[in-house]
Amino acid sequence: MDKLMRRLSTQDQNFKQIFADLLAFETVSDPELLKTVDQIIADVRQHGDAHVLKLTQQFDRHPAHQFSELELTQEQLKAAFEGLSTEVREALELAANRVREFHQAQKQDGWTYVDALGNTLGQKVTPLDRVGIYVPGGLASYPSSVLMNAVPAHVAGVAEIIMVVPAPNGDLNPLVLAAAYLAGVHRVFTIGGAQAVAALAYGTETIPRVDKITGPGNRFVAAAKRAVFGQVGIDMIAGPSEILVYAEGENNAEWLAMDLLSQAEHDTVAQAVFITPDEDLLNAVGEWIEKHLEALPKAEIARTSIENRGALVLVKDRAEGAELINQVAPEHLMLCLDEAEAMAEDIRHAGAIFMGRYTPEAIGDYCAGPNHVLPTSGTARFSSPLGVYDFQKRSSLIMCSENGVKTLAKTADILAQQENLDAHARSARYRYQ
Amino acid sequence: MDKLMRRLSTQDQNFKQIFADLLAFETVSDPELLKTVDQIIADVRQHGDAHVLKLTQQFDRHPAHQFSELELTQEQLKAAFEGLSTEVREALELAANRVREFHQAQKQDGWTYVDALGNTLGQKVTPLDRVGIYVPGGLASYPSSVLMNAVPAHVAGVAEIIMVVPAPNGDLNPLVLAAAYLAGVHRVFTIGGAQAVAALAYGTETIPRVDKITGPGNRFVAAAKRAVFGQVGIDMIAGPSEILVYAEGENNAEWLAMDLLSQAEHDTVAQAVFITPDEDLLNAVGEWIEKHLEALPKAEIARTSIENRGALVLVKDRAEGAELINQVAPEHLMLCLDEAEAMAEDIRHAGAIFMGRYTPEAIGDYCAGPNHVLPTSGTARFSSPLGVYDFQKRSSLIMCSENGVKTLAKTADILAQQENLDAHARSARYRYQ
Numbered sequence: 001m002d003k004l005m006r007r008l009s010t011q012d013q014n015f016k017q018i019f020a021d022l023l024a025f026e027t028v029s030d031p032e033l034l035k036t037v038d039q040i041i042a043d044v045r046q047h048g049d050a051h052v053l054k055l056t057q058q059f060d061r062h063p064a065h066q067f068s069e070l071e072l073t074q075e076q077l078k079a080a081f082e083g084l085s086t087e088v089r090e091a092l093e094l095a096a097n098r099v100r101e102f103h104q105a106q107k108q109d110g111w112t113y114v115d116a117l118g119n120t121l122g123q124k125v126t127p128l129d130r131v132g133i134y135v136p137g138g139l140a141s142y143p144s145s146v147l148m149n150a151v152p153a154h155v156a157g158v159a160e161i162i163m164v165v166p167a168p169n170g171d172l173n174p175l176v177l178a179a180a181y182l183a184g185v186h187r188v189f190t191i192g193g194a195q196a197v198a199a200l201a202y203g204t205e206t207i208p209r210v211d212k213i214t215g216p217g218n219r220f221v222a223a224a225k226r227a228v229f230g231q232v233g234i235d236m237i238a239g240p241s242e243i244l245v246y247a248e249g250e251n252n253a254e255w256l257a258m259d260l261l262s263q264a265e266h267d268t269v270a271q272a273v274f275i276t277p278d279e280d281l282l283n284a285v286g287e288w289i290e291k292h293l294e295a296l297p298k299a300e301i302a303r304t305s306i307e308n309r310g311a312l313v314l315v316k317d318r319a320e321g322a323e324l325i326n327q328v329a330p331e332h333l334m335l336c337l338d339e340a341e342a343m344a345e346d347i348r349h350a351g352a353i354f355m356g357r358y359t360p361e362a363i364g365d366y367c368a369g370p371n372h373v374l375p376t377s378g379t380a381r382f383s384s385p386l387g388v389y390d391f392q393k394r395s396s397l398i399m400c401s402e403n404g405v406k407t408l409a410k411t412a413d414i415l416a417q418q419e420n421l422d423a424h425a426r427s428a429r430y431r432y433q
Numbered sequence: 434m435d436k437l438m439r440r441l442s443t444q445d446q447n448f449k450q451i452f453a454d455l456l457a458f459e460t461v462s463d464p465e466l467l468k469t470v471d472q473i474i475a476d477v478r479q480h481g482d483a484h485v486l487k488l489t490q491q492f493d494r495h496p497a498h499q500f501s502e503l504e505l506t507q508e509q510l511k512a513a514f515e516g517l518s519t520e521v522r523e524a525l526e527l528a529a530n531r532v533r534e535f536h537q538a539q540k541q542d543g544w545t546y547v548d549a550l551g552n553t554l555g556q557k558v559t560p561l562d563r564v565g566i567y568v569p570g571g572l573a574s575y576p577s578s579v580l581m582n583a584v585p586a587h588v589a590g591v592a593e594i595i596m597v598v599p600a601p602n603g604d605l606n607p608l609v610l611a612a613a614y615l616a617g618v619h620r621v622f623t624i625g626g627a628q629a630v631a632a633l634a635y636g637t638e639t640i641p642r643v644d645k646i647t648g649p650g651n652r653f654v655a656a657a658k659r660a661v662f663g664q665v666g667i668d669m670i671a672g673p674s675e676i677l678v679y680a681e682g683e684n685n686a687e688w689l690a691m692d693l694l695s696q697a698e699h700d701t702v703a704q705a706v707f708i709t710p711d712e713d714l715l716n717a718v719g720e721w722i723e724k725h726l727e728a729l730p731k732a733e734i735a736r737t738s739i740e741n742r743g744a745l746v747l748v749k750d751r752a753e754g755a756e757l758i759n760q761v762a763p764e765h766l767m768l769c770l771d772e773a774e775a776m777a778e779d780i781r782h783a784g785a786i787f788m789g790r791y792t793p794e795a796i797g798d799y800c801a802g803p804n805h806v807l808p809t810s811g812t813a814r815f816s817s818p819l820g821v822y823d824f825q826k827r828s829s830l831i832m833c834s835e836n837g838v839k840t841l842a843k844t845a846d847i848l849a850q851q852e853n854l855d856a857h858a859r860s861a862r863y864r865y866q
């Protein structure tokens with residue numbers, strides 16, 4: 001096989017095994033890393049601000065001499081926003097507005113009903129009090145990530161949104177600060193790594209303890225989030241980015257190739273998979289990928305991703321394509337065919353479904369409206385895009401009347417006795433005897 | 434202080450510190466335990482059924498000679514159900530029906546809208562394909578837990594619900610099997626511990642891989658769930674049970690004392706806290722607790738819980754009471770006063786709120802309708818009762834028209850360039866140029 005990109009057919013011998021191996025991606029937990037992270041968390045809990053400052057000077061070579069220099073003011077955020085070119089400012093505003101509009105449709109309300117016995121039952125929905133948003137520094141410091149994490153929290157009604165973003169050598173991306181301003185972030189600290197996660201989870205003299213931490217980070221950040229899970233809520237631990245494009249019928253192969261490359265350019269371990277029942281289209285897409293790889297600025301990253309983890313897969317028909325898609329449970333799914341909506345009915349597992357030929361995945365990263373924080377590595381089997389619901393939680397409501405409780409109390413009494421929980425049985429019995 | 438139960442007042446010097454220390458409960462992660470659990474998971478992944486059988490024979494002293502003996506048939510579940518006394522069967526049916534009715538109100542549907550540009554946006558909601566429910570064996574093998582885990586999964590539309598329950602010496606609680614029958618559990622394996630969690634997370638020759646594992650278990654089960662998080666979804670790792678009762682005005686102190694004891698009898702580290710602005714009521718409740726502790730079958734457990742982790746707290750007024758409640762974020766909250774509903778408005782964090790004098794917490798454990806799997810140890814700050822929403826997940830839907838995409842593609846192009854993601858920018862540009 002002298003082609004750059006792996007070509008598979010469901011008719012191949014051992015296709016199932018080869019395809020399963022291609023999808024497999026397991027992050028190995030490194031005991032040394034976990035030990036380092038546990039130590040950082042313990043030290044931040046004990047020494048607070050002082051330790052966070054020390055590690056920030058050490059790891060980020062940040063020039064700050066005291067902790068207060070690590071907090072930005074709202075004026076600084078506003079100035080960053082006002083310093084943008086008109087074109088970029090308008091693009092960021094359009095994105096923020098569309099993300100806000102979409103997420104407003106996700107907001108959940110409480111409800112109650114009165115049962116046949118006259119008891120009131122329901123759920124109350126409340127926002128989290130305070131959340132922390134982790135934004136990576138350096139090259140992966142994306143303004144779009146700020147919007148995608150902060151806007152849903154803001155729409156949910158979170159009273160205090162705290163952003164942390166490391167500033168290597170004291171340098172910050174002004175677009176990230178502008179996005180924080182637009183998204184309604186309340187406080188920004190220029191810290192990062194496991195020490196920032198620990199500070200948010202447990203609080204320090206200056207940084208208040210949050211209730212949930214969301215946002216992507218390097219392996220130290222991921223390990224720290226896993227370690228503080230339970231003390232605070234966390235979002236999913238993100239794996240490498242993925243795209244699966246299914247196409248049939250009239251299509252522009254060059255467009256499809258670029259859609260696949262747009263994920264491949266993220267990361268050498270990103271995954272781009274193309275599935276089609278049309279062998280000519282498969283070949284054309286493969287050729288366009290090779291061609292564009294010659295010119296793309298991030299060609300080296302994209303080439304490694306395409307060679308190691310990419311695939312062009314020929315299927316018998318659409319039904320077989322849908323079956324493979326459900327097996328992959330891709331983060332991003334593009335369905336490029338006339339009957340995209342009908343096919344989407346058969347998709348059970350995907351983070352986001354882009355339908356038709358005029359819906360490139362890239363618009364979902366920035367401004368379509370839906371969140372770009374999506375379940376990776378097959379976790380769309382059991383999890384959802386980041387949303388307003390991640391920043392709200394529910395409390396059950398139960399209020400029985402003097403009469404309405406009787407049937408329930410008798411039932412609880414009987415069942416509690418079966419479970420040998422005598423105080424349960426008695427506390428129920430008082431209410432009906 | 435010669436009283437059994439700790440008495441505090443918000444007027445005490447150092448009240449804040451004393452109260453914070455009382456609430457603190459941290460499970461220490463034991464490196465030896467984690468190593469054992471990691472090894473069990475690795476062995477189950479490698480050897481499948483054979484290793485699960487071996488550990489089940491070893492740890493549970495189960496008499497099975499081959500793996501197939503560890504699966505129960507639907508006939509066995511049905512026989513267990515039909516073998517119940519009429520009283521118990523009817524109580525279990527009433528509980529299952531009420532839990533089902535309440536959870537049906539939680540079911541979420543997808544939605545779409547068309548934006549001003551003519552693009553369709555929305556979310557699709559789908560059930561998980563397959564879930565695993567862990568039910569502890571032996572003394573803590575509660576039929577109510579089976580209902581509370583399996584019914585929401587069933588209401589969500591999960592196609593396959595697999596229950597695991599260890600059978601020490603081959604013994605099973607027939608009520609647990611009856612509850613599985615009523616709740617619509619599809620398959621039952623009599624296995625437990627970290628090996629059962631590993632088998633559900635990765636699958637074996639006989640046990641299919643699930644998408645999410647819920648349900649309580651011992652520290653091996655908790656550590657295993659934490660270890661497989663990411664490979665599958667999990668519910669929260671549960672801490673000890675807690676109740677907080679707030680009362681004022683006309684109340685029966687004996688009832689309130691028994692409500693507090695109903696949590697204390699669960700576990701020596703369970704927590705029962707009583708808060709009131711009424712010193713006479715506080716004293717009366719304290720006296721009834723001491724009195725009932727003389728007669729309760731589980732007095733030894735309850736006494737340890739009350740002595741070590743219980744408290745009677747005198748507050749200035751209702752507002753101060755609400756503030757303390759929000760600080761605790763209790764699993765179970767009883768508000769026993771005329772204005773319970775008004776006070777509930779001020780509660781931001783609680784797993785379940787039981788309002789009025791005729792709503793004992795115990796009915797919530799069995800048959801009120803809401804779930805009894807609730808966030809513990811203050812995690813109600815950021816998490817919710819187990820519900821249908823835990824067995825459903827969402828996919829974003831995006832479909833642009835040829836015209837509608839233009840504004841979005843242009844915006845994505847501009848922002849992608851700012852993030853130096855050239856393939857993103859180009860794939861967007863194709864759609865508007």
